[in-house]
Amino acid sequence: MGPHLFLAAGGHGKVVIPDFGGPSGGAHGCIARNGLFCWSWVDEHWGDTLQPALIQHLYLTAIAVAIGFTIAFFAALLAHRRNWFETPFGLFSAFLYTIPSLALFQLLVPFTGLSVTTIEIGLVGYTLLILFRNTLTGLREVPEDVIEAARGMGLSPGQIMARVELPLALPAIMAGLRIATVTTISLATVAAYITPLGLGKPIFYGLQSSFHTEFMATGALAIALALAADVLLVTAQRALMPWTRMRRAT
Amino acid sequence: MTAPENQRGRAAEIVFDRATKRYPGRSVPAVSELSMTIPAGEICCLVGPSGGGKTTAMKMVNRLIDITDGDIRIDEQSVRKLNVTELRRGIGYVIQQVGLFPHMSVGDNIATVPKLLGWDKKRTQARIAELLELVGLEAGDADRYPAQLSGGQRQRVGLARAMAADPPVMLMDEPFGAIDPITRERLQDEFLRLHREVRKTVIFVTHDIDEAIKIGDHIATLREGGVLAQYDTPDRILAAPADDFVARFVGADRGLKRLALRRLDEVELEPLADGYEGAPTVDRTTTLRDALSLMLTEGSSVCLVRGADGTVTGMLTVRRVSELLSEET
Numbered sequence: 013m014g015p016h017l018f019l020a021a022g023g024h025g026k027v028v029i030p031d032f033g034g035p036s037g038g039a040h041g042c043i044a045r046n047g048l049f050c051w052s053w054v055d056e057h058w059g060d061t062l063q064p065a066l067i068q069h070l071y072l073t074a075i076a077v078a079i080g081f082t083i084a085f086f087a088a089l090l091a092h093r094r095n096w097f098e099t100p101f102g103l104f105s106a107f108l109y110t111i112p113s114l115a116l117f118q119l120l121v122p123f124t125g126l127s128v129t130t131i132e133i134g135l136v137g138y139t140l141l142i143l144f145r146n147t148l149t150g151l152r153e154v155p156e157d158v159i160e161a162a163r164g165m166g167l168s169p170g171q172i173m174a175r176v177e178l179p180l181a182l183p184a185i186m187a188g189l190r191i192a193t194v195t196t197i198s199l200a201t202v203a204a205y206i207t208p209l210g211l212g213k214p215i216f217y218g219l220q221s222s223f224h225t226e227f228m229a230t231g232a233l234a235i236a237l238a239l240a241a242d243v244l245l246v247t248a249q250r251a252l253m254p255w256t257r258m259r260r261a262t
Numbered sequence: 263m264t265a266p267e268n269q270r271g272r273a274a275e276i277v278f279d280r281a282t283k284r285y286p287g288r289s290v291p292a293v294s295e296l297s298m299t300i301p302a303g304e305i306c307c308l309v310g311p312s313g314g315g316k317t318t319a320m321k322m323v324n325r326l327i328d329i330t331d332g333d334i335r336i337d338e339q340s341v342r343k344l345n346v347t348e349l350r351r352g353i354g355y356v357i358q359q360v361g362l363f364p365h366m367s368v369g370d371n372i373a374t375v376p377k378l379l380g381w382d383k384k385r386t387q388a389r390i391a392e393l394l395e396l397v398g399l400e401a402g403d404a405d406r407y408p409a410q411l412s413g414g415q416r417q418r419v420g421l422a423r424a425m426a427a428d429p430p431v432m433l434m435d436e437p438f439g440a441i442d443p444i445t446r447e448r449l450q451d452e453f454l455r456l457h458r459e460v461r462k463t464v465i466f467v468t469h470d471i472d473e474a475i476k477i478g479d480h481i482a483t484l485r486e487g488g489v490l491a492q493y494d495t496p497d498r499i500l501a502a503p504a505d506d507f508v509a510r511f512v513g514a515d516r517g518l519k520r521l522a523l524r525r526l527d528e529v530e531l532e533p534l535a536d537g538y539e540g541a542p543t544v545d546r547t548t549t550l551r552d553a554l555s556l557m558l559t560e561g562s563s564v565c566l567v568r569g570a571d572g573t574v575t576g577m578l579t580v581r582r583v584s585e586l587l588s589e590e591t
Binding site for chain 2: 102120162176253254
């Protein structure tokens with residue numbers, strides 16, 4: 013199987029290349045010359061191509077990171093309480109992480125078909141390692157004396173987790189979330205290989221048809237999305253954790 | 263300190279009753295049949311070498327370490343029978359590394375136990391303000407984070423946090439151990455002043471015998487294996503160590519240390535005699551140790567003692583100092 017799989021499953025509404033003489037292009041326009049980047053195309057196809065792909069991409073990423081975080085978070089909590097669990101889950105998530113993405117999607121197709129499920133399973137798999145490692149490290153780096161003081165004051169194990177360990181592990185958890193989110197945004201473009209969803213779809217289309225603007229614009233959009241997500245997470249982190257910005261005032 | 267809280271000044275007697283801690287696979291217990299009674303409102307210092315079980319003995323009180331055998335009772339109530347979180351909320355706990363919550367402001371740190379106990383906001387805020395003043399911090403410090411404080415300030419917050427719900431018992435594990443000597447001395451003095459006001463029963467673990475002598479109403483000296491070598495007042499421990507171990511632990515200069523415990527206005531002086539007009543003069547609140555030191559430095563066998571009104575009321579001789587040391591206490 014190769015790119016033809018994508019075409020077979022493709023539902024791309026518009027055929028771009030034969031339409032060179034678009035309304036804004038003209039016989040000698042940017043689109044007609046297949047220029048590297050034509051604003052007019054972006055302008056024209058924002059509504060029918062780029063925006064839907066961007067929204068789909070957001071969904072693909074958000075679902076993958078949310079599910080991946082849930083799994084990794086509880087796995088890390090378990091590994092924090094029961095040390096024996098760290099090695100098997102660590103190895104499992106590292107194993108998933110090392111499988112080349114195209115191969116992983118391909119492997120899943122016989123089981124889950126050319127579906128969103130296939131994409132999400134693959135994407136979730138890639139988030140586990142980083143989210144598990146960071147959450148566990150964050151929990152383990154909570155200073156022993158802080159926990160001892162909390163126990164000595166009569167906080168129950170649940171209260172220590174909720175009020176002390178998790179808040180203090182939050183910077184490490186957020187760092188993991190940032191990496192996982194940016195990685196997933198990038199990986200999710202490959203997912204269009206399975207089913208035409210997200211920013212991967214116009215990228216593949218652009219590559220297929222050798223029409224430069226389509227994949228250039230979509231690629232730029234994917235990068236912008238990754239940066240925006242990162243900035244959003246950093247902002248959230250700062251707002252949630254004022255103590256991490258405090259330096260000795262005197 | 264003002265505005266007494268309704269339960270201000272509670273203290274409880276702590277009784278160790280053959281309290282023992284054994285760890286599986288170890289032949290020697292960490293604490294071995296420790297029996298002693300700490301009267302309500304007193305400070306008991308636990309001293310001894312590393313491995314003497316002093317911290318273990320202390321942590322058995324709030325059950326951070328479980329008792330293997332015997333019992334510890336706070337006001338007649340066995341700690342083994344109490345609910346462990348309730349027990350701990352009623353005991354102030356201060357450790358050397360302080361263990362402040364770095365993600366919470368000073369005020370929120372202090373409010374930890376009051377929040378667990380469900381105090382309303384107004385009462386909690388009032389208590390935070392009161393405690394900050396009590397431990398010598400400013401009201402504005404409530405909004406700062408632990409990372410913005412010095413080591414000494416952090417330990418003050420640790421102390422305030424431990425006292426927040428006015429527990430009758432406080433456990434302190436080398437609280438001033440990581441603080442520079444000058445700040446440590448000041449914190450010790452302030453802690454003693456504070457204790458005179460709040461009168462809690464305090465178990466204070468330290469490896470520093472001088473600190474124990476200064477802070478403790480009683481000193482419990484533990485030897486390896488958590489065996490109680492001597493439980494006595496600082497003066498008695500210095501005057502009559504129970505055995506060689508205690509004598510070595512308190513140091514060869516125990517006589518001098520004992521002198522530091524007594525001030526000139528606490529001892530009988532000699533009447534003023536003629537011929538000593540040029541002798542060094544000291545205030546009556548000076549310790550015997552400092553007076554002796556002055557005599558030795560000045561090369562005089564006598565020093566004159568000024569009374570409260572500034573006139574010389576008596577004198578002290580080196581021989582009198584030696585007599586006082588050999589007196590039974």
